[in-house]
Amino acid sequence: MVPMSVEEIAQAVSGRVIAGEGPFGTATGAVSDSRQAKAGSVFVAIKGEHVDGHDFVAKVAAQGAVAAIVDHEVESAGLPQIVVTDTVDALGELARHNIARRRELPGDFDLIGLTGSVGKTTTKDLLSALLSTVGPTVAPVGSFNNEIGLPLTALKVGPETRFFVAEMGASHIGEIARLTRIAPPNLAIVLKVGVAHLGEFGSRERIAQAKSEIVQGLLPGGVAVLNADDDHVAPMAALAPGEVAWFGLAGGCEHEVVARDITSDESDHAEFTLVTASGNSVPVHLGIPGRHNVMNALAAATVALRYGMTPKAVAETLAAQHTISPHRMALSTVTRGDASFTLIDDSFNANPDSMKAGLDGLKAWRPADGRTPFRVVLLGAMLELGPDETNLHAQVGAYAAGLGLDAIIAVGSAKDPHLDSLAEALAAGAREAVAGTDPVIPVDCAHDIDQAERIVLDLAAEHPDMVVLLKGSHASGLSALAERWARN
Template sequence: MTLQLKEVAEVLESIEPVSNRAVTGCSIDSRRLEPGQLFFAIRGPRHDGHEFVFEVLKRGAAGAVVEQEFWDRAPASIRPDLIPVAETTKALQTLARHVRRAWGGRLIGITGSMGKTTTKEMIAALLSTRFRVLKSQGNLNNHYGVPLTLLALEPSHEIAVVELAMSAQGEIAQLAQIAEPDIGVVTNVGPVHLEFFDSVDSIAKAKRELIENLSDRRGRPTAVLNFDDARVRKFAEGFDGNVVTFGLGEGALFRGTNIQPHKLGTTFHLSGPNVEADFEVPLPGPHNVENALAALAAVSACGVDVSSVRPALATFRNLAQRSEIFTLPGNITILNDCYNSNPRAMERMIETLAAWNGAERRIVVAGEMLELGPTSPELHRRIGRRLVESGVDHIVAVQGNARYIREGALEAGIDPGKAVFFSDAASAAEYCERLVGPGDLVLVKGSRGVNLERVTELLTNSLSNPSGVRRGVPEKAV
């Protein structure tokens, strides 16, 4: 949405005179700023955007939003290009809310402990068959990402799909007050960010902030809730709006049954308002069926006939490193889910592995699950025990507290030579290259900071050559 620099100054209540020029976009990254964009000089823990103000102005920025102290010291020659404010992050959020209100369209907000990015991508893909949709790029879901998404709104956009995340109480409420969603989707609540919360109930309270802050500017808001998650189901209590539920269990308004895995994804039967039909999602596991059900429920709340989006769901393409399925020569299958991990998400992928038909061996490359606080060792041990109970043949634990995955697996009785630990992903990748053989099913999953994409990249590149496929346990296993 094109604004004038003077209009931005008025919205931000800045009284200093500014140039009258068009603002074609906004950025907080000096490296990616394009001519005509407005630069917000954010002061962060590692970098201070004020250090790059002169540079971005030389490169054609429409102007810069800066702290008052910087403006006071700035040369008079560039002051007309600067908008002084008390705090630049707050200014970014204020302008974003202004743009959102000026646009005035329907906005779907999505949160949850797991699956929110995949669900966001699904909703946007399904709605794009009918509407021009703006969606959060990647996982731009925090106090910077949400405003930047809103600032990309154009009058031609008919619906916006925005992901909201948090690491502390009150953050989702703040984001919802900026984005003003009138439809809120909560995928689930689980044990994530326990480094910052004292219990899963506290996490649920933080997630509920989305439902509590839905906007009624366009009429009665709608909450789309996971009926199978008891904590999320309770979000309907006291909510003065429409409630649409989804899930696999009896009682969900949009219910998935008869889930059937196959090499390229999963099929399921959908029962819901005005629909009884079989659907396919090209992603593995019942948890991705739940994500699909959330997406179908959300598009239904937008007035879309869910039967009409069956082809779009069947051809959906997720973001990289999220439930990707790679089939390699020698009938080797890689499940690449290495973008992130937590105990609940890991358990769901273990269930997916156990239900997979036709695998010679099941190999799990399990990276450390971060931000679990003092409960981390036991949560990792529990995953190790669960892996052995589910029949996994080999376990490769990677980095930090993942060593406790190996400990848990040994406690559950796995052969010590089939459960190994590496302190880094590169070493684990080299080990896996020698381990994986024909017919194997390999799950690669861990928190983003473990960099397990190195494992996936090495396997897909090396094993794409059938002559390179080996079978057995490498020597010098840790």
């Protein structure tokens, strides 16, 4: 955060200062989690579903916070309070002011915004790694991409920051537009328009409209970096206020970067030739698994090349990235008693597009010795898909069955009938697809993660070469199962 006085913060958020004890300090950071407050922090008290940040104002004062932004005065707080109408709105205004302050300071500063139905967080992680070799870079941890997460990350931008990589998500029209008002991008990436949040938007065209807000939110003359292979992304070029840079697989001479000769190694790490618009080419071996990550790597490479990285340096940095944000195609070995198996944890979130990409990754995965493993998938529910959600789940189940996997386990919830019904749809789609095949692929529907774990461990005891993919929305509980297995 660019250092600010309490008075400057109050002016930025249109708040009223109620003084605490002692002289005002200078704020050098902002938090909404009281556990993170320290000397120099301004604490933003947000009223959540289960916890009210106003209950912790006195605590952050004892930890050295210089001020708290509140929507009502907290008695005996012991520090200056800035009273506002809405603390979430105030957080956004403070973040907007911080970005504006950084742009006023000496030294180059560029803000890169990115969005898409799938691949945002992976692309953010790859781009952050690339740009960090050019200059100090701020990027969110995990998937901080909403009206609270993005401003909190924007408030980490300080006087020396060279790049801010801002992930922008949307569950309704106007959300990305709001985020671009807080953090207007110099460059905006649109990855893909899929069917995530289809229930909220109603159609893929409406999803495209929401994603296009990032292009319309560019600063004057800003650059739009667009996926040329997506029919819903390409038309956004007409909305760009400046130059358009294309990336893709098919590729013409107008493309900034193209991937050619794509293959995968035995562990589903993509290998391809990165070709630039100037005709330079370099071999790339991605350090993270998943052939679908080629497009994410191309998007990140397009931006990195624009900021002075050489193709060779881009390839080397992409190869060096072996871990990204948690629960995204993370590889590990799980051991329970006599049972041991390889885990591919992709349980952070899910929609039909990312489900199919994860399943393709499982299909392609091989151990170092090149043998075909016993492949098991645990599929959890996908949320916000609208009235066609049952059919979409059945289609994913059928897709999994069509890949010739060795076992399919749909995971529901004994406590949530909706999640359980969606898991049943997954299993039903898979069972219909495998009916009459020889041999018949076993399809189970577990009604909680405990039951799913028992099925997996029984299979692992019989198949020492087993690999397991976890894929589902966070609410499905599969990430909790992954965390349980991480505690070997």
